[in-house]
Amino acid sequence: MNSLRFPSLVFSLMVLTSAVCSIHAQPINPLVREGVTEKISEHVHVIPDASVPLVPNVGIIVGTHGTFVIDTGLGERNGQTVLREVAKVSRNTELHLATTHFHPEHDLGASAFPANTDMIRSRDQQKDIDEFGLQLAQSFSSRSPYSAALLKGAEFRKANTFFEKEHTVDLGGVQVHLIAMGANHTRGDTAFWIEPDGVLFSGDIVMKPQPAFASPYSSLRHWLESLDTLQKLQPKRIVPSHGPMGDGALIAGYRAYLTGIQTRTVALKKEGKSADQAVETIATEMQKQYPDRGRLTGAVRAAYAEAP
Numbered sequence: 001m002n003s004l005r006f007p008s009l010v011f012s013l014m015v016l017t018s019a020v021c022s023i024h025a026q027p028i029n030p031l032v033r034e035g036v037t038e039k040i041s042e043h044v045h046v047i048p049d050a051s052v053p054l055v056p057n058v059g060i061i062v063g064t065h066g067t068f069v070i071d072t073g074l075g076e077r078n079g080q081t082v083l084r085e086v087a088k089v090s091r092n093t094e095l096h097l098a099t100t101h102f103h104p105e106h107d108l109g110a111s112a113f114p115a116n117t118d119m120i121r122s123r124d125q126q127k128d129i130d131e132f133g134l135q136l137a138q139s140f141s142s143r144s145p146y147s148a149a150l151l152k153g154a155e156f157r158k159a160n161t162f163f164e165k166e167h168t169v170d171l172g173g174v175q176v177h178l179i180a181m182g183a184n185h186t187r188g189d190t191a192f193w194i195e196p197d198g199v200l201f202s203g204d205i206v207m208k209p210q211p212a213f214a215s216p217y218s219s220l221r222h223w224l225e226s227l228d229t230l231q232k233l234q235p236k237r238i239v240p241s242h243g244p245m246g247d248g249a250l251i252a253g254y255r256a257y258l259t260g261i262q263t264r265t266v267a268l269k270k271e272g273k274s275a276d277q278a279v280e281t282i283a284t285e286m287q288k289q290y291p292d293r294g295r296l297t298g299a300v301r302a303a304y305a306e307a308p
């Protein structure tokens with residue numbers, strides 16, 4: 001088991017690396033932007049990422065007595081930017097923070113938040129941190145001087161609230177429901193359902209860009225079940241952790257992509273094709289519609305491993 005897991009982790013990092021690098025050969029400074037915070041519903045504000053790699057969409061949910069932040073940006077400097085934007089839309093001193101997953105641009109700005117912040121993690125997210133630590137942060141830093149500067153000295157902030165499957169925070173007039181989604185992009189993927197606004201923060205589980213199978217624990221089967229779970233909420237608005245916001249069409253897009261790959265991979269495996277042959281065939285067939293070959297490759301390999 002261990003001998004299998006290590007190569008799959010290395011492979012996952014390669015997929016993620018290639019996925020990030022294929023978009024911008026030249027690294028750009030991944031800074032959360034100031035002064036662009038958008039109010040998208042009665043209680044929800046978003047700092048949009050403008051689709052800049054290694055910048056997340058940041059959520060700020062404001063109730064009558066509490067404020068909740070989703071994702072921090074890469075490193076403490078970005079976390080400080082987020083806090084300045086929070087101060088523009090809320091005067092609450094009760095502050096909650098959680099992240100869609102433990103990857104550096106979502107989580108490693110948490111140290112900027114005040115000491116009284118309620119940092120919330122699922123048990124699965126903590127497992128990711130315990131197992132993989134700062135590996136990806138080191139990889140980002142080795143590839144870009146900007147990331148290296150932003151991540152200098154970065155550490156994971158210790159959570160003071162843990163949950164297993166679900167956790168609800170009442171901010172006064174608005175509730176944030178945190179849902180531990182199991183292994184999709186990472187084992188600790190967390191989705192956030194905001195009531196009564198009908199806004200879903202979907203993390204990397206539903207986005208416009210292709211999904212990245214970055215966790216050695218992920219499967220297409222489970223990812224499709226996750227889409228079912230999120231669809232049942234009937235979100236009016238979806239804020240993914242990267243790229244443009246949207247509605248249920250984003251879920252349908254991921255479903256089409258994953259079922260397409262799954263069906264084709266099962267058929268090729270049945271014909272006796274190897275995993276490499278399946279990757280070559282399917283990536284070539286689909287690349288016109290889905291340009292990120294690294295992510296296509298990751299999805300086909302995951303589909304092949306779980307195909308009968």
Ligand SMILES: [Zn+2]
Nearest residue numbers: 101103185204
């Ligand atoms: Zn990620």
